[in-house]
Amino acid sequence: MVAGLTIVRESDRRENIGKKATTLDLLVQQGNFDVTRQHVLAGKYFYLDEASSWEGFEFIYVLSGILRETDDDVLLSAGDYIYHHGLTERAHFQVDQDVDLLLITSPPSFHLMRDEIQEILQLARSVEEKDEETEGHCHRLERLAIATGERLDLNGDQLITLSYAAYLHDVGKVKVPDEILNKPGPLTDEEWVEMRKHPEHGARMLEDKEFLRDAGKIVIAHHERYDGAGYPRGLAGDDIPIEARIISVVDAYDAMVSDRPYRKALSKETALAEIERNSGSQFDPRVVRAFLKVVREGSGATSDA
């Protein structure tokens, strides 16, 4: 081998991390830059931060798939690339078709991105282990919530916050005692008091991480009701963040169409009728209309992300 030359085979790659939707593969880290390969599934959103929060240089080369820069609606495909240094505002992207990206970043950012993904995975796993009802629920919720949010023309930042919040909406349940969380029978009044603390527990857990702080503000409101009869704060109407109003509808729907230890899943049509019946009381009618279209037209119903 020529001195100073390194050849790395795909099979020898050491560092990578992924949840199903995003995989990150560190190819090289040297001096003040790193090279990462990133695979992102269709339907995902991400942004590049403005220079005030991340001062660096980043080069992104599209190896395959289709990426959309949503602020100016520009499509990027294989061979196209972008780079930035000193962005004056956030730039937002949506993945139209699964993309493979090559990233060159200075200063290195792989470990930051990896830590963020790990945080989310750990939080999600901790609640899935504890609460028998959540398996698969978080992924489905995220997908349906995003599809509904798109229908309602939420902007890029809102969609990103929505996807974190939907995925982690019940994370606060890890602080609810097991015997209450998985109790087979109905809860007593005191047990309900404990159970209803989970949105606040969740918000507090997410507040600690800067990149999840906005999602925390949604998580705390996911059991508020449009008519003001929800908890923990009894907010009503537009005082409830739109992202939380979306999660509330999608969460109720997914719970109804899933099997529970004490009852069988309801049919899709029965569940939709129940959502419609509660439009204007429990749920925001505008969100309900958008959600019905999403489910009936089948968007957001693609395979697990």
Ligand SMILES: [Fe+2]
């Ligand atoms: Fe909840």
Ligand SMILES: [Fe+2]
């Ligand atoms: Fe839920």
